[in-house]
Amino acid sequence: MISVQDWEHTQLLWDYQQMHHEPRPCSVGIGLGSHDLGVADTTVALYRRGMMPLIVFTGATSQTTKGRMPRGEAEHYRDRALELGVPADAILVEPNARNTGQNITLSRSLLEERGIEVSSVLLVSKPYEERRAYATARKLWPEAEFVCASTPMTLSEYVDSIQAPRLVVDMLVGSLQRLLIYPMHGFTVPQEVPGDVTQAYERLVSHGFTSRLVPTDVGTAPVPDA
Template identity: 75%
Template structure:
């Protein structure tokens, strides 16, 4: 049973993890691979609104996606986009990335190889990964403008879609921990965290929402 205080703290983290950018036209969209096909759906919706002429889907497989997406996250994302009407000529697939840093580096390399002229990127992720993805992209690709996007939904709706509230709170805590420790390891730019968000994070850690934490010296997992 999740307490009222923990639920309120989770709402604080959820809101902070989103960048609250207004989608606007960009050179390209990059859809970051995960278990959530909603990333592909969000990319298609933005494409149909004319926000970008080209989509890169990036991601291999992980322990959480291997069974659901055996051909790889980017491949399944691209298949979803084609099913929803995006022409294959407007979709690139980067099938090898296994973390957020590789998502950015390998997508950048693929776009360079394709001859795309990129000055701005619509970076599409799960809602609670917006800030982490943004901070990573700013570190690894500072010369382009980054606009964050995800499926518009409330925290409660997202929990319902996952079906495991404890896991979602674990993921919110783990994502914030990475924002705190990865800048020192060179994986992303540093961002200030408001005091109320830090307090909520510490309370959730103390309450046991820790399954997605990494050791503070884990310099290889990002």
């Protein structure tokens, strides 16, 4: 069982990860691959609202997606978008990225290869990954403006959709850890983390929500992951 206090701490992490950007028209939309087809659905919804003329879906497979998405996250996202009526010529697929940094750099390279000028990007991710996606993109593609978006939902709604409460808490703890340590390794730009969010993170770690943490052994740089 997850205690009421642990859920209160998790809520703080969830709220912090939301960038609260207002969607606006951008040069391109990039849907970041994951286990969550909701990213594809939200990207399509924004496309229908005229927020971008072109979509890039990016992502290979991971341990958590190879069963559900054997042809790769980006390919399955593309299939979903086609089912929802997006024209094939409005979708590009980047099938090789295995972490958020590669999502950004490989999508950028694909767009450059196609001669597509990009000044702004609507970056679509899972709800609890908005801030890390933004921090990564700002580090690796500083010339572009980034607007973050995700499926509008509450923490409890997301838990219900995943049906794995402890995993959701673990994932939020892991995302916060990466925001704290990745800047020193050059993976992301720094983000100001309020004290109550840091305290909530530390308490959740002390309560054993650690399955999504990356190793931080002295002298060993973490490997960036999804």
